[in-house]
Amino acid sequence: MIINGVSIDDTFAEAFGMKVTRVVVTAVNHRWARHAAEAMTGFATSVIGCGVEAGIEAELPAAETPDGRPGISVLLFGMSGKDLGKQLESRVGQCVLTAPGSAVFAGMRGDKSINLGRNIRFFGDGFQASKLIGERRYWRVPVMDGEFLCEESTGYTSAVGGGNFLVLAASQIQALNACEAAIDAMRKLPNVIMPFPGGVVRSGSKIGSKYSALPASTNQAFCPTLRGMTDTQLTADVEAVLEIVIDGVSDRDVRAAMRAGIEAACALGVQQGVRRISAGNYGGKLGQFHFHLREILA
Amino acid sequence: MTALTLTLRDKPRHRIDLSAVRPDRLPASRPEDLASLTLNYGNRRVKLGELFDITGQDPDKLVIRNSCSLLDAIGAGMETGNVCIHGNSGDYLGRGMRGGTIEVHGNSGHWTASGMQNGLIHVRGNCGDFAGAALPGDHQGMRGGTLLVTGNAGDRCGDHMRRGRILIEGGTGDYCGARMVAGTIAVLGKVGNAPGYAMRRGTLLFEQQPVSIPATLNDCGEHTLGFLRLLLDSFADLNSRFSRLDRNRLRVRRYAGDLACDGKGELLVWLD
Numbered sequence: 131m132i133i134n135g136v137s138i139d140d141t142f143a144e145a146f147g148m149k150v151t152r153v154v155v156t157a158v159n160h161r162w163a164r165h166a167a168e169a170m171t172g173f174a175t176s177v178i179g180c181g182v183e184a185g186i187e188a189e190l191p192a193a194e195t196p197d198g199r200p201g202i203s204v205l206l207f208g209m210s211g212k213d214l215g216k217q218l219e220s221r222v223g224q225c226v227l228t229a230p231g232s233a234v235f236a237g238m239r240g241d242k243s244i245n246l247g248r249n250i251r252f253f254g255d256g257f258q259a260s261k262l263i264g265e266r267r268y269w270r271v272p273v274m275d276g277e278f279l280c281e282e283s284t285g286y287t288s289a290v291g292g293g294n295f296l297v298l299a300a301s302q303i304q305a306l307n308a309c310e311a312a313i314d315a316m317r318k319l320p321n322v323i324m325p326f327p328g329g330v331v332r333s334g335s336k337i338g339s340k341y342s343a344l345p346a347s348t349n350q351a352f353c354p355t356l357r358g359m360t361d362t363q364l365t366a367d368v369e370a371v372l373e374i375v376i377d378g379v380s381d382r383d384v385r386a387a388m389r390a391g392i393e394a395a396c397a398l399g400v401q402q403g404v405r406r407i408s409a410g411n412y413g414g415k416l417g418q419f420h421f422h423l424r425e426i427l428a
Numbered sequence: 429m430t431a432l433t434l435t436l437r438d439k440p441r442h443r444i445d446l447s448a449v450r451p452d453r454l455p456a457s458r459p460e461d462l463a464s465l466t467l468n469y470g471n472r473r474v475k476l477g478e479l480f481d482i483t484g485q486d487p488d489k490l491v492i493r494n495s496c497s498l499l500d501a502i503g504a505g506m507e508t509g510n511v512c513i514h515g516n517s518g519d520y521l522g523r524g525m526r527g528g529t530i531e532v533h534g535n536s537g538h539w540t541a542s543g544m545q546n547g548l549i550h551v552r553g554n555c556g557d558f559a560g561a562a563l564p565g566d567h568q569g570m571r572g573g574t575l576l577v578t579g580n581a582g583d584r585c586g587d588h589m590r591r592g593r594i595l596i597e598g599g600t601g602d603y604c605g606a607r608m609v610a611g612t613i614a615v616l617g618k619v620g621n622a623p624g625y626a627m628r629r630g631t632l633l634f635e636q637q638p639v640s641i642p643a644t645l646n647d648c649g650e651h652t653l654g655f656l657r658l659l660l661d662s663f664a665d666l667n668s669r670f671s672r673l674d675r676n677r678l679r680v681r682r683y684a685g686d687l688a689c690d691g692k693g694e695l696l697v698w699l700d
Contacts, residue, residue: 259694270655
């Protein structure tokens with residue numbers, strides 16, 4: 131399969147089952163909501179090292195948030211509800227509670243729930259107040275600029291993490307340009323995040339290492355500087371490879387995001403140095419979700 | 429099926445306890461079968477059919493016509509169904525109610541919604557004293573649900589209230605929210621003396637400055653409170669003035685207390 135001169139490998143991305151929750155962070159304006167959201171989604175690129183994968187899903191207008199203020203929707207993905215709850219509490223406690231004028235609300239209903247403000251309320255040192263409105267309980271924690279308002283819990287559900295594709299280009303800057311176009315297209319879609327910096331990862335990994343302490347290490351088959359000394363996947367016209375990793379609420383969401391991203395990257399075409407699109411997998415034995423590139427783009 | 433309708437024939441000479449007439453306990457049967465249901469009438473027990481004309485079959489929609497202030501405990505303990513009362517109702521309306529709706533096209537007596545746990549009571553007229561309050565001997569008053577009063581409420585509204593919301597479009601008498609444990613009382617009209625007396629927690633939200641505030645509710649100043657937006661949004665589905673309030677009215681003067689009993693409740697008065 132060739133799109134605009136870009137070759138699409140006959141391969142698939144291998145993804146895993148995860149748990150996801152969504153929270154809505156609001157503030158006096160989008161600037162301060164984004165400050166809080168960016169802080170709470172910092173150091174959240176991979177569950178392996180960060181405990182959770184998190185990112186900003188969308189900017190919400192005031193009319194779409196629970197308290198009628200500008201907001202940011204944040205998705206967090208973990209390997210279990212317990213991991214997710216632990217990370218959510220610490221990130222909200224350190225990054226949202228502390229942000230001026232902020233409030234945080236559940237953004238997802240599910241069969242199961244995890245704590246959002248249930249324990250953070252104790253920061254109020256006895257002056258916190260609960261408000262049960264409808265079926266939902268909120269906590270009002272007195273802080274120096276007024277009150278921090280947070281919902282007691284949020285729902286979580288099963289999700290898909292680790293959808294991906296690789297952009298192989300003639301140069302590093304051309305690979306980066308293609309990925310920026312892809313990320314711009316993918317960020318318009320709901321229910322997905324691309325958790326790495328700017329949505330792009332350059333250190334694609336394989337499972338294991340020659341060093342026993344490491345669970346993952348560099349994927350030498352896609353490292354252009356090792357082309358002459360490994361079982362490489364790269365042809366001579368490829369000088370840089372970048373990867374986009376996608377976590378989605380469902381496999382359909384991941385598929386839609388992959389399609390949008392690959393199409394945007396291919397739109398630049400071979401004239402802009404984009405040579406191939408490939409994907410990362412582990413032979414298909416580890417992940418329960420397989421996203422075949424050519425099926426997605428068909 | 430048409431709504432089960434009880435029409436009071438004559439004004440009774442004694443109080444009638446209608447707690448046995450619960451929409452969720454009445455069988456869907458012929459009117460003549462229901463006529464044998466016994467009620468406490470003063471110090472006697474009488475058949476339902478001796479006092480009321482009975483028409484219709486659907487007990488889930490119970491209509492009481494020609495009602496008066498001597499019909500006590502209507503809807504007490506009910507868990508589902510709808511009760512519509514044309515005329516006044518007596519005391520203990522919806523006492524311990526756990527679900528469903530009661531609508532009164534008239535006034536209700538004392539102890540309305542006492543011990544209520546869920547559901548909606550809408551009194552389109554006035555209600556008496558101790559609305560949503562704890563009965564003598566009870567530890568808690570209203571424990572959930574919504575009491576909506578289009579007119580005024582009497583004294584001690586929400587006394588010992590534990591949860592839920594009491595929304596008064598008119599005014600209230602003295603000691604509104606006294607000894608309140610939690611929950612929300614909002615009043616759009618005048619409020620009498622000593623609201624929030626001995627309150628522990630909970631929110632009193634007033635349109636107007638009360639006649640007097642206990643000295644042990646301390647002024648905390650003027651604030652913009654974000655939770656009010658959520659509270660105002662929750663009124664949206666009510667057939668009431670509360671649903672038409674400006675949802676951006678978040679600016680209030682906050683009084684906290686009652687410090688005489690180490691309370692952490694609040695009395696909020698809208699500023700604009």
